Amino acid sequence: MSTFVSLFIYGLSEGAILALAALGFVLIYKATGVINFAQGEFLLIGAYTFYTAFVILRLPIVVAALVGVVAAVIIGVLVERFILRPMVGQSHISIIMVTIGLAGLLSALVQMFFGTQPRSMPPLFPRNQLEILGAHIPANRLWVLLVAGIVLTLLTLFFQRSKHGIAMRAVADDQQAAMTVGISVRRVFALSWALAAVSALIAGILLADVTTVEMNLVNFGLLVFPVVILGGLDSVPGTIVGGLTIGLISQFVAGYLDPGLAEVAPYIVLVLILLVRPYGVFGEKRIERV
Amino acid sequence: MTNEPTPVAAGDAHLRSAESAAAGSSPAGTTGPGTLLTIDNIEVIYDEVILVLRGMSLGVAEGKIVALLGSNGAGKSTTLKAVSGLLPSEQGEIASGRITFAGEDITRLDPADRVRRGLSLCMEGRHIFGHLTVAENLQAGGYTASAKEDRLDFVYEFFPKLADMRSRTAGFLSGGEQQMLAIGRALMANPKLLMLDEPSLGLAPLLVEEIFSTIARLNAETGLTVLVVEQNAQTALSVAHHGYIMERGRIMLDDEAGALSQNPDVKEFYLGIGAGDKKKSYRDVKHYKRRKRWL
């Protein structure tokens, strides 16, 4: 029982981080139709920006987080403006190639400035052991889950209720019609990239707190793909459920079966989903009568 | 079905009239003070080679309903896209000429700025946001508006049916309901000029009547200026004050709506009523047209 509880909590906290990273990917895909292969690198850049502000520049944690957010917004907007916008109208393959190139560029930049040595960061959350149903869980796991949960809730509310969230969904639905009601499609594109970079930043910081700041964060970013395929690529609730599911699957496989198998388990899920339900478990069914 | 217009093959109807000689520059009676929208001799090119509008001019007086009629492919939708700034999103551009709205040159303005100045378009085929609810569609429509709540009340009052369906997914509404929603969404931006592109498309005759009486009510009760493109010429002319007839990228004829629906050429080609008030077969009309061809 105690093993189950601790695997469950580890799985949920990792899954929530994964959902955050994947949500950025989904926002971009939904609004702009671009498949962003650099989402993992956004996570990496986010973690290192925060590390620089918090550890190297010794800024207070809240200020460091704000610096990270501002940097993420700027990076997101610049990428959209100077890399993706000139590609409008190009084939899907060229656009995918461009995001792969961007991924290479971003990780090379991080290596150039920080090298490949893992960096350790002072803990962001208390790490005292809590006893939950007989299992011993470090408190920071629960903190991570809490913060990720709050951010996911805020992003979902933004998307569902706010004026700009509705504008983003309107653009995802019909770009020309969005123009006729006065929504600036360019601004929505920029907003999607900025939000994707910010959600990746938060995922990166949380992940760095439960692991270390290192290049390997990118591999975690790759897990975005099984998550979004499971979630259906364009569904926000689907992405959250997909993230939590993949997090739980890898923890349970690692705990009960084999840690090596846990590394590939998410990709096995990915292949199975593609074979059985190509539009994911929660993908929007296209409405044809429009 | 008696008031259905006779089908006319694309680009096959060419009208010639005394007025059309002057139509190239600026149509009489509709420009000058009190004109809300002026299209002045524009040329529109798609993909840098396809010339679609060739010296198109038209005026819409404030507070009026103006109908823009013409056969398939004449360039009616292109005209409305030029006015609302959608051409760049279709690789189209205004190569020459000017569009003025409320006294200001808007020829090259961003589409969002045009909406903010009071120009709204209901596109052909409705284009509602299918995955959003009715209420969210209206909220999106009010994206640029300041007094959103008032507008929402106004739209729900005008279309009580929409109020009953506010939380339904828009993509599953019927065609008529979607058209109401498209008009309601455009009204959310509080426009001075509402442009409607074939609002009757694919609707049953009874619904067509309903849509047009709604347009007439909007105009009468709120003073909204309307520019409506229609295939359904008779219905459109019955509510319009003024009508324009467009062929091959320019205006061929324009007149006060009542006079236009009495014009023998218009009757023949758009209303499907022959000279002796008997309905002519498509073959006869085509034959007759060949004689009247002027190009």
Ligand SMILES: Nc1ncnc2c1ncn2[C@@H]1O[C@H](COP(=O)(O)OP(=O)(O)OP(=O)(O)O)[C@@H](O)[C@H]1O
């Ligand atoms: N995006 C585009 N690219 C190239 N050509 C276009 C484009 N849109 C329209 N055209 C062409 O311009 C001409 C006028 O089209 P438009 O849609 O304006 O006609 P319309 O009068 O609205 O016709 P309908 O009554 O069928 O809606 C047509 O010959 C059409 O093929």
Ligand SMILES: [Mg+2]
């Ligand atoms: Mg058209």
